Amino acid sequence: MNTNMDIQIEAMPVPVKTKEQLRASLDGKAIDPDQFNSIIEAVVTEYERTRIEACEAVGIVAAQSIGEPGTQMTMRTFHYAGVAEINVTLGLPRLIEIMDARKEPSTPTMTIYLKPEYRGNRDRAREVSWQIEAAPLHEFADITTDMENMQVVIQLIIAQCEKRKISPATIMENAPKKIRERRHYRDFDHASDEGKAQILFFPKDKESYQNLFQLADHVRNVIVQGINDIVRVVVRKEGEEYVLYTEGSNLKDVFEVEGVDVTRTRSNNISEAADILGIEAARNAIIHEALSTLNEQGIHVDVRHLMLVADMMCMDGEVKQIGRHGIAGEKESVLSRAAFEVTVNHLLDAAIANEVDELNGVTENIIVGQPIQLGTGDVKLIAKPRLQV
């Protein structure tokens, strides 16, 4: 292949992907100009032949293409995807979850990519993970409940603090504050001793053992480092770089963490993606999640079908469910809605609002017994043969 050919490839009226494929397959091969020309010609002809035709019922084809392999998918809810330590919902239940546009998936997880300075080294990656994984106070300290003096004694373990890159002072400052703010428990006082790395907590009611134990419980479990919703972080090597997998998802807070590559990090919580990153991100998340769910099961479905579903779900600027409370329930046509679910209520409501069914869609026209406006039914051109003389 020579530069002249490269220029010719560049000038072809085909997508970039096809040009790249062409270059890859011609790379390093001896081709004479005749062969090259016939290849170029064949590629262009084939590209023109694969254009979609007008009036094609792409929606139905997409729905069938995703729905049909559903019967082949497993029901088994939990399975380990990639990382043995983290459970992820897979198979049909996950697909249903995506199409339902649930606010919270049953197993929220994130894949966190790191900035170049952190991604190459396991220890550097661990450092970031400490900032993300929610760690309760008892992981950093020995906690004893002193019933005699009615207090909870926290003796910080300096080694542990150093290992997880957090200064004892920060813990001392954060612990009482977080108990008040995050756990909404205020009936206590505290005193900290920096020198001894010790914190003392006293319940307000000195007479009540119940309060003391309650306080001890709050103290033990208060999250002093990391992000609340993220229960666990696993560091894994993916090709050349280290990647963090989490159990639990919180895009907003993770983006604030130093070292996180904000451009590649993703969550499997679609509505969270929509809130934090916007509707286009949600659309891409739907496509990515649905495609990986299907591929994990060994089912090959063209992306274009999933794109169509995602575009339909995100059409109005918010993620809408496929079903009664989303797209199907908000259709304009009364008959179409009545034929889907909750038949009678739709008819009664239509009557008082004086709704008019324009009979544009498929179901409506099937119901009244007319040709539908898709495919061959959509062609309105009538050829009148010239009269024979």
Place this chain on the structure above:
Amino acid sequence: MPSPKRIGKIEFGLFSPKEIRKMSVRKIIWADTYDEDGFPYPQGLMDLNLGVIDPGLRCKTCDQKAADCPGHFGHIELAKPVIHVGYTRLIRKLLRVTCRACSRLLLPPTEIEKVLSTEEESGQDVLTEKDIKKEQICPHCGEQQYKINFEKPTTFSEVWMEGNRKMEHKLTPADIRARLERVPDEDLRALGINPVVARPEWTILTVLPVPPVTMRPSIILENGQRSEDDLTHKLVDIIRINQRFKENQDAGAPQLIIEDLWELLQYHVTTYLDNEVAGCPPARHRSGRPLKTLSQRLKGKEGRFRGSLSGKRVNFSARTVISPDPNISVREVGIPLACANEMTVPVRVTPFNMAEVRQFILNGPDRKDVNGPCGANYVIRPDNRRLRLSDTNLQTVVDMIEPSWTVERQLRDGDVVLFNRQPSLHRMSIMAHKTKVMQGKTFRLNPAVCPPYNADFDGDEMNLHVPQTEEAMAEAHILLAVHENILSPRFGGPIIGGIHDHVSGIFMLTHEMRWFAKRDVLYLLGSLDIVHLPEPGKVENGVPFWSNKQVFSLILPDDLNMVFRASSCQNCPQCKEEVCDRDAYVKIIDGQLVSGTIDKKAIGAFDGQILHRIIRQYGMERSADFIDAMTKLAIRSIMLDGFSFGIDDEDLSKTEYGQIKEVLDSAAHDVRTRIKIFEEGALEPMPGRTEEETLEMQIMQVMGKARDRTGEIAGRHLGLENSAVVMAVSGARGSMLNLTQMAGCIGQQSVRGERIMRGYDERTLPHFKRRDRGAEAHGFIKNSYKSGLSPTEFFFHAIGGREGLVDTAVRTSQSGYLQRRMINALQDLKVAYDGTVRTTGGRIIQFLYGEDGTDPAKSSYGNPVDVKGIVESVLKEEAQ
């Protein structure tokens, strides 16, 4: 026949009492239906003015016979108004947002105007109960408002405080109606109600329309008794109570009795409209079965909407069991003679086909032989009257026939029919085949078309439809034909191709090098349309021999060039290409198979590479021909050697059994030591898991590995002379795992991905000690299917098997519902002429379909252009 008229739109609204009376043809006052002579009572529920159902009688309103009369509505004058159950929520809302004295909206006039003016723009915002402040005083007349209490199903009352006492006053439907009547039109508009078609007081019924008898026909049982429709039963109740109510009212009965009757009338009207209202006992038939009233008729899968309007019954269809026939083309379907004789195609008589049509009629309706000429069953006269043909009237009909008549001709070879198998999950579930009339009573199809239908022959039935118009036939022929559907729009690969024995057969034919004498070559090619044999590959002692690859090459297009790896390819780090040990490097140059074995990857459904390449470069028709030739060749080659599998094919030698036992024993030992470590508390848990979970995961891993080891041992003994291995390697059916389980060891049984844990107190079965964590106690099966299972193993196997069955049952219903929802959400999308994707209402969903405008069905596994294929066919060498 086709009507050029289209229904433009359908408008919904409420009937006013005036309209009900106007459309009524008869006031109904008698609860009785028929008199002793079986004649309908005048002004009864079966009044002849409402339409007729008995043959012979004529409708008194339209003077038509039962078949033509559409039926006419009557009406019942209710003694007092009653509430329509469907609108109780609307009534509650209206009572709460309007004044009890002046019936204006409880909002200052300025705010009402504001709502009305904004509504013009958005058209969406409607006032709800929440928009009305807990206003106690009407801003229009200053009246004190009371709280409205609603009790299901139809009771409304006003509640207020008088001093410290809580006062409650029940509102009768008449009171409510009076209040709703006074609500001004502008206020209703603000609430999203169009007062022109739906005045709120019309939701309180004063007149009840009586549906025509055609809508509630009575049926006559074998004993001559009439059995009335559920709706008629309910109407009888309503009229009876209504009459009693009127009598009591006229006689001036005490208030208490009147109220009781009013409530009873309300109950009957409520259940007449909807018999599943919450807080209301359903009305029952004498037998105790709840009545199916109006609302129940519309609802649900078998209801009017989903059962009768969205899905319709058709004529010209047939259904029977299917069976395989590898000798017919994939484009054909074998039809039993009995079916072909019954099903017809209409042929319009013209001056040009008179002779042919006359012959159809003369042949009569009774074709005796599969190869016999087809006859006709009916002729249709220009006035649309049908004449059934029988042996006696053939000659008279032939003489009468002239252009403008239509003759219904029987099916014959080559007609286009639609073939379908439920569940119709994708568009390839209905395809058009060419008919072939055959002996027997089943539909015959080529096994290669099983994958798109997902059919097998264990008793499956399929449906067949005969298109009745030229348009339908043309559409079926051009769009639905089998060869147009070889590529699946799901992933852009072939969905029709070799399965099971086709794959085994072609694998055995093409694997490594074999030489056939002329006799065998002719046997293999006997059923194909090959006229000339190629030059023999070698001649020994003057006897010509042809290689297996030469034989296969005969069915390939002459200038096909491609290189790929077969499914038996092990992905070696350094590919040996032509000299591959497994003969997995497939190279086809100029239509000649140079090296490699043809298997599932080459000709199988879903991933047949050769199929795919032929479709792209030679078109659909050529690939259908290739599939036909390939299946025939495969069947012949599997018959040449014979192919069977028996119990002794699972036999291993003594050494292997010893090795297997060794592997299982060491695995059991390994598990025991791990349990010991765990019990001593010395087990290092995996991050985020408890020690117990870690132990379980380790045991699962150990047992899994042990099973795989036995498989390897068994696999070493069993080679390509074993049929199961041939099937597994070629990809025809089964895997090495199945073989492992048959010959080696079945392995760990699991429930929800874990070892079997449930059962008795701290043990799975009474055969084991409590708290035994060992492999056997939790569902590990040492035996193979060949050696047979021990009683406990058998039980564990049944547990694991049951989970699979439940899984399948749950999955089908769930994925069915998902698909229904998706179809409903996406069905109105189409590609517009400008390349955008729009709903039929015109909303744009995508500006360019799939971001590149490529049709997935025409794409090459998603790529707009099959670059590899084009480069390979031009350069004749492997491309990236």
